[in-house]
Amino acid sequence: MLMVDAGDLFGRRSKDEKHQTEFLCEMTADLGYDGIGLGERDLNYGLSFLHEMIEKHSLPFTNANVFEVETGKLILPEYLIVERNGITYGLVSVLDPALKIITMTADEANFTVADPVATLRELLPRMRKEVDCIVLLGHLGENNTEPLIKEVKGIDLSITGHTYRSLQTERVIDDTAVFAATHEGRYVGRGNLFIEEGTGRVMAIDVAVTSLDAAIDSDPEMQSKVDQFNADLVLFKEAKRQAYPRTLGSDKERYLGERSCMACHDEAWQTYLTSSHRTAFSTLRAKGQSNEPECLSCHTTGYMYKNGYSESSRTSLQNVQCEACHGYGSQHARDGKWVAQAKDSCVICHDQENSPNFDYATYWEKIKH
Numbered sequence: 333m334l335m336v337d338a339g340d341l342f343g344r345r346s347k348d349e350k351h352q353t354e355f356l357c358e359m360t361a362d363l364g365y366d367g368i369g370l371g372e373r374d375l376n377y378g379l380s381f382l383h384e385m386i387e388k389h390s391l392p393f394t395n396a397n398v399f400e401v402e403t404g405k406l407i408l409p410e411y412l413i414v415e416r417n418g419i420t421y422g423l424v425s426v427l428d429p430a431l432k433i434i435t436m437t438a439d440e441a442n443f444t445v446a447d448p449v450a451t452l453r454e455l456l457p458r459m460r461k462e463v464d465c466i467v468l469l470g471h472l473g474e475n476n477t478e479p480l481i482k483e484v485k486g487i488d489l490s491i492t493g494h495t496y497r498s499l500q501t502e503r504v505i506d507d508t509a510v511f512a513a514t515h516e517g518r519y520v521g522r523g524n525l526f527i528e529e530g531t532g533r534v535m536a537i538d539v540a541v542t543s544l545d546a547a548i549d550s551d552p553e554m555q556s557k558v559d560q561f562n563a564d565l566v567l568f569k570e571a572k573r574q575a576y577p578r579t580l581g582s583d584k585e586r587y588l589g590e591r592s593c594m595a596c597h598d599e600a601w602q603t604y605l606t607s608s609h610r611t612a613f614s615t616l617r618a619k620g621q622s623n624e625p626e627c628l629s630c631h632t633t634g635y636m637y638k639n640g641y642s643e644s645s646r647t648s649l650q651n652v653q654c655e656a657c658h659g660y661g662s663q664h665a666r667d668g669k670w671v672a673q674a675k676d677s678c679v680i681c682h683d684q685e686n687s688p689n690f691d692y693a694t695y696w697e698k699i700k701h
Contacts, residue, residue, distance in 0.1 A: 334416055335364060336423060338493025339371025339471040340515065341391075342382075345436050345620030350377050351568055354385070355561045359554070361389035366414045369425030369469030369493055370395035370407075376620075378437035379407055394469070396455055397426045397446040398433075407443070411459055419527055422463035426451055428472045428494065436619060448472065449483050456486040464531065469493065474512065481505045488534060489525075498541040509534050513541050520544060576625040581637035581660065588661030590653040600654070600701035607699045609652035630681035632656075652681075 341360060343349030360368075368391060374382055379400065386393055395408040411424040426448035433443050448470070459466055466486060470477050471493035481487055482505065492499070492512035498519055499512040513521030524538040542548070590610075594601045604610055612631040613622065621627040623643060625635075633649040633656040634640020641649035655661050657677045675692070682690040 334366055334414060334421060334467075336367045336467065336469055336491055337365060337369065338469040338491045339369040339425065339427070340373045340493065341368060341371070342374045342376050344373070345376045345434065347572065347621075347624050347626070348565070348569060349620075350381070350436070351565065352561075353377070357385040357389045357391060359557065361391060365392055366421075367412050367423035367425075367467070367469060368393045369471050369491070370398060370427055371471045371493055372427065372431040372433050375433050375435050375443070378435045379442075380437075382407075392423075394423055395425045395427060397429075397448055397451040399444050399446065401442055401444055410455065413463060418529065419465055420463045422459040422466045423469060424452070424455065424459065424466065425469040425471065428476055431471070431494065434619065436621065448476075448480055452480070452484045452487075456484065460486060465489065465527065465534075467491065468508075477510065478505055481508045481510070489523075500539065500541050502537045502539050504537075509537055511539065518544060573625050576629050576636055578636055578638060578640065578642070581634070581639070583638050584662075585660040586639055586662045587634050587637075587649055587653075587655050589648045589655075590651075592661055593654045597654075597701075603699060603701040604654065609656075609699065612652045613650035630686065634660075 341353075341356065343353045343356070370393060374393070382393070385391060392412055393408050394410070394412045395406065396410045398407050399405060400407050411422055414421045414423060427445055429445040429447065431445075433445075435442075452468075456466060465488045468481075468487045468490040470480065470490055472480060473494040474492055474497060477490060477492050481490060485506075487508045490505075490508050490510045492510065495512050496514050497512065498514045498521065499510065503510045509523070509525070511521055511523050513519040519541050521541045522539070525534050526536040527533065528535050590601075590604070608615075616622045616624070616627050616631045628641065628643070629635045631650075631652065632641035633651070633653040635642075637660075678692060678695070679690070681687070682695065
C-alpha cells in the first residue's frame, strides 16, 4: 500500500484549532502516511509549528514550489522517494500560487510560491532518473489540475487536493491517472493499480471512495483517544477564558460606544476614523482570531471589564474605541484625568510580546488628537 494526502491537514486559524491540530498530527502519524502534500492551511500556525509537528511526529510533508522569502530556500523537502514491491515512487507536491497563505504568526509576504508548471517541468526530468512512477500531490483544486497535467508531461498518478468533489471512478488525462477524495478527512479514496513490472507504467485501475460516516464502525482504541481529547478540549477552552476574567470596573458603569464621543469631539473623531485602532477587530477576523480571549482583550473595548465587549453580545464595542483608552463613558471626566489615564493604558497592550518596537512618542503621532 502507498498512502498519501494532498494537503490541508491543519485546521483553521484559532487557538482551539491549533490545539486540535496537534492531536490530529499525532493520530495521523499512527496511520503511517508515505507522503503529505502542502496545503495553504498547513501554514496557518506558522512555519516553525509545521516543522515542529513534522519533527515530533515524523510526518512526511513535501513541497516543491513554496519558498521562505528570508532565506530563499524551499520550506520542505522537494520530493520524497518510496519503494513498494520493486517499484520506486517519487512523491512531489505543488501549491496553487493563488491560494493565500495567512498565518497566525506572520503574513503571506514571508513566503513566495513559484509557478507550478515551471517548477514541475524542471523537476520531473531529475526525478525520472531516480524513480519508476511519479505521483503528484497537487494542491491545485480540480480546475487547475487538468490544465497542469496537459502542460506537464511525465506525471503518472495525480492526487487532487483543495477540492470538494470526489472522483468515484477511473479518470485518465493523457497518460495521467487522476484521483480525488474530498476535504476534512470525510472520505478515503482507494485505487487498486495494476503496474507493469520493470517500467512502473499503470496498466489498469480500480477506484473506490468510501464515506467515513456513521455506517463505518469506529476503531475502539482510536475512539477512546478522541473521547479523551474532546474532554480535554473543554477544559482547554475554559482555561483560556478564565485567564482573562471580566472582573475589572463596575457593574454600575457603562460603555457608551464610539459614536457617543463623535458629537462633541469631532477633531479627535476624524483622527480615529483613519487609525488602525478602528480596524483592530477586522485584523482579528482576517487572521481567524476573533474568538480568542488573548486577542480580544486588546482588539475590543472593555473585554476584561464589566459591561464591556463579550463574545455573545455588544458587537458595538468591537475595535479599540475611545473608551478602550479613556475608560467608561459614564465616568466622563473634564478635569484632565481622562488624558492621563489614556496615556497609561497604551502599554497594557503595546507590551514587549505584542508590540516590541513600541515607543510612545512615535506611536502617538499616528493617533494624535
